[in-house]
Amino acid sequence: MKIASVRLHASVYRLEDLPRDEKPEIVFLGRSNVGKSSVINSLLRMRHLARTSSTPGRTRGVYFYAINERFYFVDLPGYGYAEVPHSLRRAWSRLIEGYLENRPQIRLSLLIVDARHEPTPLDLQMREWLEVHRRPYIVLLTKADKLSTGEVKRSVERAARVFPTVTIIPYSARTGLGREAVWREIENALACPSSR
Numbered sequence: 403m404k405i406a407s408v409r410l411h412a413s414v415y416r417l418e419d420l421p422r423d424e425k426p427e428i429v430f431l432g433r434s435n436v437g438k439s440s441v442i443n444s445l446l447r448m449r450h451l452a453r454t455s456s457t458p459g460r461t462r463g464v465y466f467y468a469i470n471e472r473f474y475f476v477d478l479p480g481y482g483y484a485e486v487p488h489s490l491r492r493a494w495s496r497l498i499e500g501y502l503e504n505r506p507q508i509r510l511s512l513l514i515v516d517a518r519h520e521p522t523p524l525d526l527q528m529r530e531w532l533e534v535h536r537r538p539y540i541v542l543l544t545k546a547d548k549l550s551t552g553e554v555k556r557s558v559e560r561a562a563r564v565f566p567t568v569t570i571i572p573y574s575a576r577t578g579l580g581r582e583a584v585w586r587e588i589e590n591a592l593a594c595p596s597s598r
Contacts, residue, residue, distance in 0.1 A: 442467070463479070513528060
């Protein structure tokens with residue numbers, strides 16, 4: 403896809419402030435510090451659009467990036483960061499669940515998992531939630547550049563046992579591995595009408 407324009411459209415901290423237009427939405431989900439912002443930046447070939455940090459828990463709201471004024475990339479707060487105060491984690495949970503449950507504009511969710519590790523119980527909980535609510539999703543195995551070719555293959559096989567019915571794409575924000583495959587999935591999702 404040719405990217406002609408990208409801009410931060412909204413930073414949302416309350417459900418009532420979600421955008422009211424009906425542009426399709428591509429959602430980025432994953433635990434804190436798994437590399438969601440780096441994936442967004444690499445897909446758009448922009449180094450500093452989505453904020454990256456070595457400190458987990460920095461994404462506090464739901465960020466809507468308008469792509470070509472046609473659809474949104476939606477960056478959700480990372481889940482599972484224990485050092486964030488419990489009250490803030492509860493607020494994030496309400497915001498994330500309320501957003502995911504009530505947005506017919508969502509066309510595809512990208513569940514981002516670290517290729518170097520087993521999917522966490524929270525990743526499995528998110529998988530369960532997406533499947534129960536019939537949200538289409540794919541799995542990105544990030545940080546694949548930190549693994550050998552054989553290790554990437556084993557990581558994909560391990561993920562396929564946990565996510566047996568979805569597309570799994572090894573991804574590296576640093577090298578661009580998987581970038582074109584992800585864009586194909588996004589374009590296919592944007593071409594389909596909303597399921598709700």
